Amino acid sequence: MAAPAPTRPRATVERAARTDLDGLYRDVALEIRTRAPRDRNGHRRVALPRAVRRLRKQAPLLALEGVGRLSVALRRLTGRDVIDLNAMMAVVQFLYQQVELSKRDLYEVDEFGFDREYAESLLPVFRWIYHNYWRVETTGAANVPGEGRALLVSNHAGVLPWDGAMIKTALFEEHLTPRHARALVASVFFGLPVLSWFLRRTGQTVGHPADAQRLLGRDELVLVFPEGVKGTGKGWQNRYRLQRFGRGGYVETAIRARAPIIPISVVGSEEIYPMIANLEPLAKAVGFPYFPITPFFPLLGPLGAIPLPSKWRIQFHEPVRTDLWDPADAADQRLVMSISDHVQEIIQAGILENLKLRKGVFV
Amino acid sequence: MRVLITGVSRDLGPDLARRLERRDDVRAVFGLDVVPPRLRFRRLQFFRADLRQPSSSELIKELDPDVIVHLATQVTATAATPRQAHETNAIGTMNVLAASQHARRLVVRSSTAVYSSGLELPSLLTEEDGRRGAPGGAASRDLREVELTVREFATVNDKVSVVILRLGQVLGRRWRSLLAEYLTLEAPPTVPGFDPRLQLLSEEAALEAVERAALGSHAGVFNVAGPGVLLLSQLLRLAGRRGRPILPPVGGTWIRRQAYRAATGHDLPDHLIQLLSDGQAIDGRRLEEASGWRPRESTADVAVKFATPPVFQKAG
Numbered sequence: 102m103a104a105p106a107p108t109r110p111r112a113t114v115e116r117a118a119r120t121d122l123d124g125l126y127r128d129v130a131l132e133i134r135t136r137a138p139r140d141r142n143g144h145r146r147v148a149l150p151r152a153v154r155r156l157r158k159q160a161p162l163l164a165l166e167g168v169g170r171l172s173v174a175l176r177r178l179t180g181r182d183v184i185d186l187n188a189m190m191a192v193v194q195f196l197y198q199q200v201e202l203s204k205r206d207l208y209e210v211d212e213f214g215f216d217r218e219y220a221e222s223l224l225p226v227f228r229w230i231y232h233n234y235w236r237v238e239t240t241g242a243a244n245v246p247g248e249g250r251a252l253l254v255s256n257h258a259g260v261l262p263w264d265g266a267m268i269k270t271a272l273f274e275e276h277l278t279p280r281h282a283r284a285l286v287a288s289v290f291f292g293l294p295v296l297s298w299f300l301r302r303t304g305q306t307v308g309h310p311a312d313a314q315r316l317l318g319r320d321e322l323v324l325v326f327p328e329g330v331k332g333t334g335k336g337w338q339n340r341y342r343l344q345r346f347g348r349g350g351y352v353e354t355a356i357r358a359r360a361p362i363i364p365i366s367v368v369g370s371e372e373i374y375p376m377i378a379n380l381e382p383l384a385k386a387v388g389f390p391y392f393p394i395t396p397f398f399p400l401l402g403p404l405g406a407i408p409l410p411s412k413w414r415i416q417f418h419e420p421v422r423t424d425l426w427d428p429a430d431a432a433d434q435r436l437v438m439s440i441s442d443h444v445q446e447i448i449q450a451g452i453l454e455n456l457k458l459r460k461g462v463f464v
Numbered sequence: 465m466r467v468l469i470t471g472v473s474r475d476l477g478p479d480l481a482r483r484l485e486r487r488d489d490v491r492a493v494f495g496l497d498v499v500p501p502r503l504r505f506r507r508l509q510f511f512r513a514d515l516r517q518p519s520s521s522e523l524i525k526e527l528d529p530d531v532i533v534h535l536a537t538q539v540t541a542t543a544a545t546p547r548q549a550h551e552t553n554a555i556g557t558m559n560v561l562a563a564s565q566h567a568r569r570l571v572v573r574s575s576t577a578v579y580s581s582g583l584e585l586p587s588l589l590t591e592e593d594g595r596r597g598a599p600g601g602a603a604s605r606d607l608r609e610v611e612l613t614v615r616e617f618a619t620v621n622d623k624v625s626v627v628i629l630r631l632g633q634v635l636g637r638r639w640r641s642l643l644a645e646y647l648t649l650e651a652p653p654t655v656p657g658f659d660p661r662l663q664l665l666s667e668e669a670a671l672e673a674v675e676r677a678a679l680g681s682h683a684g685v686f687n688v689a690g691p692g693v694l695l696l697s698q699l700l701r702l703a704g705r706r707g708r709p710i711l712p713p714v715g716g717t718w719i720r721r722q723a724y725r726a727a728t729g730h731d732l733p734d735h736l737i738q739l740l741s742d743g744q745a746i747d748g749r750r751l752e753e754a755s756g757w758r759p760r761e762s763t764a765d766v767a768v769k770f771a772t773p774p775v776f777q778k779a780g
Contacts, residue, residue, distance in 0.1 A: 214661045298658060309586040
C-alpha cells in the first residue's frame with residue numbers, strides 16, 4: 102500500500118485502513134472455520150478444554166487484530182505506514198500456504214524428487230530477497246529460450262549457493278515464460294541433513310553427467326557451476342577471479358544433448374560472505390568441503406550466517422551454439438576445452454563489465 | 465518346454481509355478497527348494513534339494529530342463545545369518561550354473577541391492593552403474609558375486625541365453641518383505657533431515673517380469689521398475705504411519721543400523737538402512753526396449769494398493 106499523501110484528510114486514511122483490516126479478518130476467519138480439527142492422518146485430535154480450544158482458534162485472529170490496531174494507531178501518530186499491512190498479509194498467506202502444503206497426501210514429485218508446487222510456494226521469499234535485499238538487476242533474460250533445452254553456465258561464489266537461487270528467481274521474475282532451472286549440485290550436499298531433501302524438493306539434483314543428460318533430454322533448463330566448490334570456497338583475495346572450469350564435462354554434455362550453452366555472469370555474490378580464512382581440518386571433520394571464517398562467522402554465531410546486503414547484477418549472455426557439431430564430437434577433448442575456454446572468457450568479461458556498471462558494493 | 469524353478473517355496477516361487485502350470489506350451493514344471501511349498505499344485509513336480517550341495521547339480525542335470533529360473537538368491541533374509549545367505553547365493557548359484565550348460569535359457573533373480581548407495585551415483589541408476597562404487601553391505605556383495613559368476617558363465621556358454629533381472633523394492637500383501645514389515649511398525653524409525661526417494665514394484669509386476677524372462681527371448685541384465693518415485697514421507701503417510709525421526713543424521717550405516725535395532729528390536733540389512741537416508745531409483749527403460757514390456761503400475765499405484773484398505777489398523 103502506498104503511503105498516504107499528507108494532504109489527505111485523516112478520516113479518509115482511517116476508513117481505507119479499516120476496510121483493509123475488515124477484509125483481512127474475514128479471510129482469516131473463513132480459513133479457520135473451514136479447517137476441521139483433525140491431525141495429519143485424519144484422526145481427530147485429543148480434545149482440549151473448550152476455553153483453551155477457543156483461545157487457540159482465535160489466537161491468529163486476535164494477533165492480527167492487535168497488529169492491525171497498532172498499525173492504525175501508529176499511522177495516526179506518525180502519518181506514515183509504519184507497519185505495511187500488505188506485507189503482513191503476504192506473510193500470513195505464505196504461512197497458511199506452507200501449512201496447507203504440509204497436509205498434502207499424494208503430491209507429485211518427478212523422478213529426481215522435484216516437487217513443483219512446494220518450490221513455487223517459496224517464490225515469495227526469494228522474490229523479496231531478489232528485489233528488496235540484494236536489489237538484483239538482470240539483463241539479457243531474453244537470451245534464455247522460452248521452451249526447449251538449454252544449459253545455463255554461471256560463475257559460482259559466496260560460500261552458500263545463493264547465486265543459484267537468485268538465477269532461478271531471475272528466470273521467474275524477468276523472463277516472459279517463467280521456467281524452472283534445474284541446478285546440478287555437488288553430491289556431498291546430498292549427504293547432509295535438511296539440505297538433502299530441500300535441494301531435491303526444489304528441483305536440484307546431483308552433479309552427474311547422466312542427470313544433466315536426462316534433464317536436457319526432457320527439454321529442461323539445466324544450471325551448472327563448472328567451478329564447483331572451488332568457486333564457492335575461494336578466499337576474499339580471489340573474488341571475481343574464475344577458477345578452473347573442471348575438465349569441461351559440461352560442454353560434452355551440451356554437445357551430446359545438442360543444447361545451447363548460455364553463459365551467465367553474476368556480480369554481488371562474492372560480497373555476501375567475505376571469506377577471510379578456511380578452517381580445513383574442521384571442514385574435514387564435519388564432512389563439508391570448506392569451513393569459512395568471515396568477519397561475522399563464526400564470531401556472531403547463527404547471526405553471522407546472514408548474508409550481507411550487497412548489490413547484485415546478473416547478466417544472461419547470448420547462447421553459445423553447440424549444434425554445429427555432431428554429438429559424437431563430444432569425445433574430442435580439444436574441441437571441448439576450446440568451447441569451455443570460450444564460455445569462460447564470456448563469463449569473465451561479463452563479470453568485469455558488470456562490476457564497472459555497479460556503482461558500489463552495497464549501492 | 466520344461467521349466468525348472470529353484471527356490472520355489474519362497475515368495476515369488478509358488479505364484480510363478482502356478483502361472484507356468486496353466487500354460488499349454490509348458491510341458492513340465494519342476495520345483496526345487498529345501499522345504500515344500502505350502503500351496504497345492506496340479507502339475508508342479510517338487511524335489512527337496514539343497515542348492516549348497518553338489519547333488520542338487522546332478523538332480524538338475526537329470527531333469528534336463530529347457531529353462532532354468534534361479535530364484536533362490538537371497539537379499540532380504542535377515543533370519544538366516546549372512547554366512548548362510550552367502551553360501552546359498554554363491555555356492556548355490558555355482559551349482560545351478562554347473563547344470564545349466566544344456567539349458568536353452570537361464571533366468572537369475574537379482575535385486576537393486578546390487579547398487580551401492582554412493583552419493584556420486586546418478587539419480588536414476590542404469591544397468592551400467594551396478595559395478596561402480598563400494599558395495600552397500602553383505603547382500604550387495606553377495607549379489608555382485610552372483611552376477612559376476614553368471615556373466616562369466618554367459619560369456620563361456622553362448623548357446624544359453626542368460627537373463628539377470630534386478631527387481632526393485634517389492635511391496636505387496638502376499639509375500640513377506642522387510643519393507644512391508646517396516647511399514648507395520650507402530651512408529652517406523654526415520655532419519656531426521658532426510659526424505660529419500662523410493663521406487664516400488666508390485667508383486668504382480670515382479671512375477672510377470674520373471675515369467676516373461678523365462679518364456680521370452682531377450683537376454684542381458686535388466687532393471688525392473690515402473691514409472692515414478694515416491695518420497696518416504698509420502699509412503700509412510702499413505703500407510704497411516706508417522707515416522708519417528710530417531711536414527712542419527714550423521715554417522716555411517718553401521719551406527720544407524722545399531723540405532724534401528726535398539727529402537728525396534730528388529731534388524732534391517734545395510735542396503736535398506738541406506739535406503740532410509742539416500743533412497744534409490746532405477747531406470748527401467750532397457751527392459752522395455754528389449755522386451756516391449758515394463759511394469760505399468762507406478763510407485764504411487766503400488767503404495768496406494770498396499771495401503772488401501774488400511775491393512776494395519778492402529779490398536780485402540
